[in-house]
Amino acid sequence: MILVTGATGGVGRHVVAQLRARHHAVRALVRDPSTADLPSDIETVRGDLADVASLSSALADVDSVFLLWPFFAADGASDVVDAIADTARRVVYLSAEAAAAHPESFWAIVERQVTESELEWTILRPTGFAKNTLGWADQIRSGAVHGPYGAAARSLIDERDIAAVAVQALTSDEHVGKVYVLSGPATVTQSEQVAIIGAAVGRQVRWIEQSPAEARPQLVEIFGDKSFAEGALDTWAGFVSEPEEVTDTVQAITGEPARSFDQWAREHADDFR
Numbered sequence: 270m271i272l273v274t275g276a277t278g279g280v281g282r283h284v285v286a287q288l289r290a291r292h293h294a295v296r297a298l299v300r301d302p303s304t305a306d307l308p309s310d311i312e313t314v315r316g317d318l319a320d321v322a323s324l325s326s327a328l329a330d331v332d333s334v335f336l337l338w339p340f341f342a343a344d345g346a347s348d349v350v351d352a353i354a355d356t357a358r359r360v361v362y363l364s365a366e367a368a369a370a371h372p373e374s375f376w377a378i379v380e381r382q383v384t385e386s387e388l389e390w391t392i393l394r395p396t397g398f399a400k401n402t403l404g405w406a407d408q409i410r411s412g413a414v415h416g417p418y419g420a421a422a423r424s425l426i427d428e429r430d431i432a433a434v435a436v437q438a439l440t441s442d443e444h445v446g447k448v449y450v451l452s453g454p455a456t457v458t459q460s461e462q463v464a465i466i467g468a469a470v471g472r473q474v475r476w477i478e479q480s481p482a483e484a485r486p487q488l489v490e491i492f493g494d495k496s497f498a499e500g501a502l503d504t505w506a507g508f509v510s511e512p513e514e515v516t517d518t519v520q521a522i523t524g525e526p527a528r529s530f531d532q533w534a535r536e537h538a539d540d541f542r
């Protein structure tokens with residue numbers, strides 16, 4: 270039995286679908302089964318990662334866990350990792366590429382808790398998710414996206430590719446003890462991302478450069494966390510002079526090339542219309 274946390278989210282939903290397609294026994298951890306909108310043959314169990322006691326039914330008889338940490342601080346994560354280690358054998362943790370440069374980040378703290386546990390572990394460190402651009406949907410519809418650091422070059426990854434690597438790590442022994450940096454196949458600047466989405470929906474969309482000072486309060490509101498917003502600004506500033514890393518790990522592990530942002534945008538065009 271494989272327990273998928275974040276099963277209603279961008280990556281976890283694909284992890285569930287891909288495990289199901291391969292006929293693995295899957296259980297989805299959800300906070301509200303009535304809104305989870307998962308296939309009816311998927312077992313859903315209510316639980317909240319902020320309350321370790323609520324996870325006991327979900328963890329019963331589980332062999333492996335796909336774990337994400339949906340908070341901006343690692344408080345409580347060590348109890349959750351301990352609870353997983355009490356029943357399961359393996360964990361695949363969805364971290365972030367940023368964990369490498371930021372050992373104080375919640376991603377890195379949870380990584381250490383996972384790697385110092387008794388569990389067989391695999392750490393996934395993806396770059397930026399393609400779905401982050403859905404946050405521009407209203408602005409795309411209005412014909413212009415306002416944002417800072419339009420020249421920031423990101424190697425955005427399709428969430429399905431993260432899920433495909435996670436499925437390999439959950440179901441094969443080859444990936445135990447590995448840390449994988451996962452990215453899309455190329456970097457695309459933020460202003461290019463907007464143009465690519467515009468082309469996918471069939472309209473011209475402009476990028477309008479904002480100063481960091483202008484963007485800061487909006488980002489704090491979007492992320493709901495001041496230091497995370499500040500970190501995002503610093504990260505994008507860095508990607509102007511040094512583009513985000515590109516790796517071939519998706520292809521090496523799944524046998525399929527990582528999907529391009531162009532493909533992702535065409536497949537999600539309706540979300541921006």
Ligand SMILES: NC(=O)c1ccc[n+]([C@@H]2O[C@H](COP(=O)([O-])OP(=O)(O)OC[C@H]3O[C@@H](n4cnc5c(N)ncnc54)[C@H](OP(=O)(O)O)[C@@H]3O)[C@@H](O)[C@H]2O)c1
Binds near residue numbers: 278300301305340363
């Ligand atoms: N976006 C990026 O560019 C990026 C890059 C690297 C790493 N990451 C990491 O990826 C993770 C997010 O993955 P995602 O984008 O696939 O998720 P997402 O689409 O943001 O959805 C969040 C998921 O977490 C669940 N969740 C939220 N609070 C929860 C709680 N208290 N207890 C249990 N489940 C809870 C949600 O379930 P409900 O249905 O209950 O709401 C949902 O399934 C985060 O750890 C993030 O830091 C993101």
